[in-house]
Amino acid sequence: MFELVQVAENTYYVESPAKIGIYRVSDEEVVLIDSGNDKEAGRKIRQILDSKGWKLKTIYNTHANADHIGGNRYLQNQTGCKIFIPEMNLAFTRKTILEPAFLYGGYPPKELRKKFLMAQESDAEFLLKDDLPKGFDAIELPGHFFDMVGYRTTDNIIFLADCLFSKEILDKYKISFIYDVADYLKTLEMVKGLEAELFIPSHSEATTSIKELAQYNIDQVKEIGEKILSICREPLNFEVILKNVFSDYQLDMNFDQYVLVGSTVRSYMAWLKDAGKLDIVFKDNLLLWKTVEF
Numbered sequence: 001m002f003e004l005v006q007v008a009e010n011t012y013y014v015e016s017p018a019k020i021g022i023y024r025v026s027d028e029e030v031v032l033i034d035s036g037n038d039k040e041a042g043r044k045i046r047q048i049l050d051s052k053g054w055k056l057k058t059i060y061n062t063h064a065n066a067d068h069i070g071g072n073r074y075l076q077n078q079t080g081c082k083i084f085i086p087e088m089n090l091a092f093t094r095k096t097i098l099e100p101a102f103l104y105g106g107y108p109p110k111e112l113r114k115k116f117l118m119a120q121e122s123d124a125e126f127l128l129k130d131d132l133p134k135g136f137d138a139i140e141l142p143g144h145f146f147d148m149v150g151y152r153t154t155d156n157i158i159f160l161a162d163c164l165f166s167k168e169i170l171d172k173y174k175i176s177f178i179y180d181v182a183d184y185l186k187t188l189e190m191v192k193g194l195e196a197e198l199f200i201p202s203h204s205e206a207t208t209s210i211k212e213l214a215q216y217n218i219d220q221v222k223e224i225g226e227k228i229l230s231i232c233r234e235p236l237n238f239e240v241i242l243k244n245v246f247s248d249y250q251l252d253m254n255f256d257q258y259v260l261v262g263s264t265v266r267s268y269m270a271w272l273k274d275a276g277k278l279d280i281v282f283k284d285n286l287l288l289w290k291t292v293e294f
Helices: 039-052 072-079 087-094 098-104 167-173 181-192 211-231 238-248 255-274
Strands: 003-006 011-015 020-024 029-033 055-060 082-085 137-140 149-152 157-161 198-201 278-283 286-291
Touching (some): 020 039, 098 255, 167 211, 238 286
Antiparallel strands (some): 003 011, 011 020
């Protein structure tokens, strides 16, 4: 873990729970793509950079989930580097309590105010095209989390952030976090058509071909949608629906998973309602969801 892997002349990644990209902009200076999940990850990245004699110039975050911005503050304090992130993620990086608050739907209790969901705050700036290294491209990857982006380096290596997950993760956990299901599916269809020397997803192995994995993620999304429609054949309250999702997929509920999977299931239900496949009714001051019969 935290091993440096060179994949092209100037492009590297660090093998870690959420892969971290390193791009050499000169013999002495590098930029990062994401920074890991916490201060310790930042410290390990700093050790790698120091061992190579590299100076950190900039961190380019793909999005503001805690496991992608957790090393920001440590690295910024140590090196004075700049940090750039897509617009809607900026507030989440400067005020990181917003992530657990968003997931919980109100002020989060202390069990959710920890590094798994709440990174240390850092002084990020809104990402503009002119802020990217020469020849770099930001690729819009909405769906997983607001206006998430990936990055293509001059070596034609694409870092795909969290727009898809490995088969192993999906087979084990079944439900990956999604904010906007419709945008997520559009992103995956777009990704299927991308070409690059190498694709580096944050939570899957680097690969020269991404189409098959993207389709596997698409199929999983559609399966979950059908699962929810099946559960809602009779009018049910959200908590019962969520309980049935956990039970059917043999998932273990804790507070973290309650808010992560719960938020995702709500996103699925919004997607299905917008498609006319789910409807709601209020009964005895309960909001109930029911599959629309055709």
